[in-house]
Amino acid sequence: MADGYGKIVTDGLWSNNQALVALLGLCPLLAVSNTLINGLGLGLATTAVLAMSNVSVSIIRNWVRPEIRLPVFVLIIASFVTTVELVMNAYFHGLYKVLGIFIPLIVTNCTIIGRAEAFASRNPVPRALVDGLSIGLGFTLVLMVLGGSRELIGQGTLFDGAHLMFGEAARGWRLTLGESYPGILLAILPPGAFMGLGTLIALKNIIDKRLRGPRPAVAGDVEPATA
Amino acid sequence: MNKLEISISSPHLSGPQSVTRVMALVLLALVPGTLALLWYFGWGVIINIALAVGSAVVAEAIVLRLRGRAVADTLLDLSAVVTGWLLALALPPLLPWWQTVLGSVFAIVIVKQLYGGIGFNPFNPAMAGYVLLLVSFPVTMTRWLAPEVITGQALSFADSLHIIFAGLPPAGQTWDVVSSATPLDLMRSELSQNHMISEIRSSPLWGDYGGRGWEWVGNWFLLGGLFLIWQRVISWRIPVAMLGSLLLVAGLFWAIDHETHPFPAFHLFSGGAILGAFFIATDPVSACTTPRGQLVYGALIGLFVFIIRTWGGYPDAVAFSVLLMNMAAPTIDYYTQPRIFGQRSGSDG
Numbered sequence: 001m002a003d004g005y006g007k008i009v010t011d012g013l014w015s016n017n018q019a020l021v022a023l024l025g026l027c028p029l030l031a032v033s034n035t036l037i038n039g040l041g042l043g044l045a046t047t048a049v050l051a052m053s054n055v056s057v058s059i060i061r062n063w064v065r066p067e068i069r070l071p072v073f074v075l076i077i078a079s080f081v082t083t084v085e086l087v088m089n090a091y092f093h094g095l096y097k098v099l100g101i102f103i104p105l106i107v108t109n110c111t112i113i114g115r116a117e118a119f120a121s122r123n124p125v126p127r128a129l130v131d132g133l134s135i136g137l138g139f140t141l142v143l144m145v146l147g148g149s150r151e152l153i154g155q156g157t158l159f160d161g162a163h164l165m166f167g168e169a170a171r172g173w174r175l176t177l178g179e180s181y182p183g184i185l186l187a188i189l190p191p192g193a194f195m196g197l198g199t200l201i202a203l204k205n206i207i208d209k210r211l212r213g214p215r216p217a218v219a220g221d222v223e224p225a226t227a
Numbered sequence: 228m229n230k231l232e233i234s235i236s237s238p239h240l241s242g243p244q245s246v247t248r249v250m251a252l253v254l255l256a257l258v259p260g261t262l263a264l265l266w267y268f269g270w271g272v273i274i275n276i277a278l279a280v281g282s283a284v285v286a287e288a289i290v291l292r293l294r295g296r297a298v299a300d301t302l303l304d305l306s307a308v309v310t311g312w313l314l315a316l317a318l319p320p321l322l323p324w325w326q327t328v329l330g331s332v333f334a335i336v337i338v339k340q341l342y343g344g345i346g347f348n349p350f351n352p353a354m355a356g357y358v359l360l361l362v363s364f365p366v367t368m369t370r371w372l373a374p375e376v377i378t379g380q381a382l383s384f385a386d387s388l389h390i391i392f393a394g395l396p397p398a399g400q401t402w403d404v405v406s407s408a409t410p411l412d413l414m415r416s417e418l419s420q421n422h423m424i425s426e427i428r429s430s431p432l433w434g435d436y437g438g439r440g441w442e443w444v445g446n447w448f449l450l451g452g453l454f455l456i457w458q459r460v461i462s463w464r465i466p467v468a469m470l471g472s473l474l475l476v477a478g479l480f481w482a483i484d485h486e487t488h489p490f491p492a493f494h495l496f497s498g499g500a501i502l503g504a505f506f507i508a509t510d511p512v513s514a515c516t517t518p519r520g521q522l523v524y525g526a527l528i529g530l531f532v533f534i535i536r537t538w539g540g541y542p543d544a545v546a547f548s549v550l551l552m553n554m555a556a557p558t559i560d561y562y563t564q565p566r567i568f569g570q571r572s573g574s575d576g
Contacts, residue, residue: 182364183363184329184363184364185362185363185364185365186359186362186363189362195337
């Protein structure tokens with residue numbers, strides 16, 4: 001339990017990435033990742049909820065009886081989601097309308113209650129905060145990469161709708177692959193989300209394998225001869 | 228790695244046919260239908276086949292190499308050639324070249340090899356490639372040529388090549404002039420405007436059973452299909468069940484109202500029904516394997532073809548129906564296991 005903060009951060013961003021390793025929170029991940037900006041928006045909203053709920057759960061962890069902890073966690077998460085929803089409605093109204101039902105649905109994102117139960121309820125506040133932020137950013141990164149690649153393949157643009165998030169000045173950020181790019185519609189449709197996520201998981205596994213390097217040959221580790 | 232020694236227990240029937248032989252026979256059986264398509268729709272058909280087969284074989288070789296499998300052995304089983312060929316037959320003759328290549332590569336890499344290669348793919352690769360293209364590029368994928376018997380003019384080989392690679396309509400013409408709706412498409416759009424079938428059929432585009440030209444292509448595929456049944460490459464069950472149920476349902480609706488539902492033969496001789504019944508639904512990997520299961524599987528494909536053609540969002544439905552039933556095939560197989568001799572019915576396991 002005495003892992004350093006560095007471990008918490010790398011766990012959240014990479015080795016225990018909730019989207020690529022735990023495969024949690026797939027519903028919003030698959031549904032909203034059709035453009036980079038949508039992915040970023042939902043990712044940041046989730047990160048905000050995750051950080052605040054982790055901190056609150058950690059604060060009350062010694063006062064809540066284990067029998068009722070789950071309803072309490074859900075109430076905490078729901079109130080933060082409501083807050084985030086109201087804030088987005090007020091300040092990012094365009095994005096709020098695009099993301100629609102998936103903002104209130106953050107309540108049901110398994111990642112959040114999962115971290116509350118598995119980490120925040122057993123750790124002091126600063127550690128819970130770092131965990132919430134890094135898990136949230138890991139989730140956001142996957143959403144952005146998946147959203148960006150689907151947007152690029154599917155409609156040949158990047159940063160489409162950036163003004164919804166960064167104001168009118170960001171309208172010019174939009175990149176296109178040129179007018180003649182026809183757009184492979186499948187990437188935007190739901191099957192594209194599944195294939196994209198599968199590809200990302202495969203890529204992560206390949207990178208992990210490369211990082212680990214060739215497995216050192218250990219005596220007795222030889223494949224048993226088939227009889 | 229040592230080759231596995233297989234001792235086959237009784238009954239000592241003649242050994243199974245090799246994959247290469249089966250695939251070669253399928254290719255042979257495709258020749259008449261392919262020639263018919265060539266006759267009616269011009270050189271684009273051949274160029275499509277070359278593109279699709281070429282890219283399928285190259286994609287298969289690359290993936291096999293990446294997976295560390297024997298490349299030459301697997302390529303020689305000809306299954307990639309059959310996949311590319313079937314896909315090409317389903318595509319409009321003047322599809323831009325890169326779309327053909329994309330569909331073919333997707334079929335081989337994603338649908339076949341990522342699931343483990345030949346024998347492990349749950350979906351028919353050619354049809355999955357076709358659906359990818361249909362869903363992604365609705366404009367070019369529904370841009371069929373009118374059969375040459377109607378237009379009376381044929382595109383030269385060089386013209387077809389130019390159109391496919393440049394993606395532009397023939398010089399001095401627009402796509403609207405060259406292309407024409409498929410009979411299924413035409414029927415669908417006319418019916419949606421509340422036209423009577425007798426009116427629709429008076430159009431010069433119509434022959435005896437379906438669109439002029441179109442209606443005869445199916446016969447040549449039928450010939451190839453019968454050859455495959457005779458050679459015992461495929462069983463009669465899936466094609467008969469599929470075409471039978473399509474005829475039955477179509478006949479039923481036609482009997483109720485023959486001005487808003489096309490006559491059954493139209494369903495049979497339009498679109499991919501015959502090609503699908505003999506060459507695609509019978510794919511030995513993704514279809515059902517038990518005798519009763521094959522009947523159920525084929526019949527449901529026929530039913531889905533009718534449902535999707537009549538009430539669905541796309542004019543033809545063979546690809547979607549086959550993929551849907553591919554998904555159901557393991558379950559159907561599970562419930563139609565033949566009883567072991569001597570086992571009482573109802574006993575579990």
